[in-house]
Amino acid sequence: MAGTITFDSAYRAIKRGELAPVYYLTGAEDVLKDELVGLITEQALDVGNRDFNFDVRTAADLGGESLHALVETPPMLAERRVVVVRNLEQWRRNAKVWSVLEAYLEHPSPSTVLVLVLGAGEKPQSRVTSRAVTVEVRPLNPDRLRRWVSTRAEGVGIVLDEDAATHLLEAVGADLSLLALELEKLAAATRSDGAVTATEVAALVGVRRGETPHDWVRAVLARDVTRAVGMLDVVLSAAGVSGVRLVSLLGTTLVGVRVGRACLDGRDGSQVERQVFDAIRAARPPGMGSWREEAAAWARAARQWNAGELDAALAAVYEADRLLKATTVRDEGGILTDMLLHIGMRRAAA
DSSP states (O other): OOEEEEHHHHHHHHHTTOOOSEEEEEESOHHHHHHHHHHHHHHHSOGGGHHHHEEEEEGGGOOHHHHHHHHHOOOSSSSOEEEEEEOGGGGTTOHHHHHHHHHHHHSOOTTEEEEEEOOTTOOOOHHHHTTSEEEEEOOOOHHHHHHHHHHHHHHTTOOBOHHHHHHHHHHHOSOHHHHHHHHHHHHHHSOSSSOBOHHHHHHHHTOOTTOSHHHHHHHHHTTOHHHHHHHHHHHHTSTTOOHHHHHHHHHHHHHHHHHHHHHHHSSOGGGHHHHHHHHHHHHOOTTOSOHHHHHHHHHHHHTTSOHHHHHHHHHHHHHHHHHHHHOSSOOHHHHHHHHHHHHHHHHHHO
16 A cells, blocks of 8 residues: 655565565665664564575666566565665666556566665656655654664664763764774774773874864854864864864754744743743754753743854854855865854954
């Protein structure tokens, strides 16, 4: 039955053995799509006959005839086959292959589970969503992200204590592929008994406590421009950290603080933290820590900035983002330093 469901709904149904004939995996989180593919394969196929009945192809390697042969091939010594076609966006306007797929979607084989995987950032095609179980794989909220990290850590044979998980998330961010890589490195480098500590995470990831992107943003919010400028070389040298990531994180934070300032300047100043939390929950910004902790921090910061200062800071962040994305000269540190100095000068002039 066609329809759009969440990752969690799909995971639970598949775990119960309720397999659909066709899945269409869409959304931003490719790592979670891979997890669903793994779970579908585990539920649909026995280990003994998996080699004969599991095919993974890239859309660019398939034409109309080869796609037809792939999806219509019967299983060998088993009840079902699993066929995975990745990067569906590569077909673009290939009319022949789309006509083959659409015909198959009208009458899918009862002995095949077809999994169509769309790349992150690509728009789903209605001709598929109307005929398949579409799974929208969205970024995880902070609580779910922390649980994912814990589960993934256990899967590679380690346990993170609470501070270690917090530092890993603040240092690496919400990129699941980078988090998975760092967890594998931790598993290879740390002892097998006892929980991995924040000190061990800092040593392996190469980001000391107090020097994460989130710490840099906190320095900006605290109006400590000198410290924020001084941290740039260290923060930018960390794996997975770029100028664009930093301005995105800072811009999101400043927008949240601006929401809080608007509440303070309006009639509902007593409810500023609740309103900031509601705004975060509605927007679901990626890369944030606990929404309630962020809401409390942004509400406190809103009392230290006025509306004009925040608007000027946001303008400086926007300009830095534009330069980082447009320039061919990779002087990220210089662009971010200029941004911070503009923010600091606006404060001094206020």
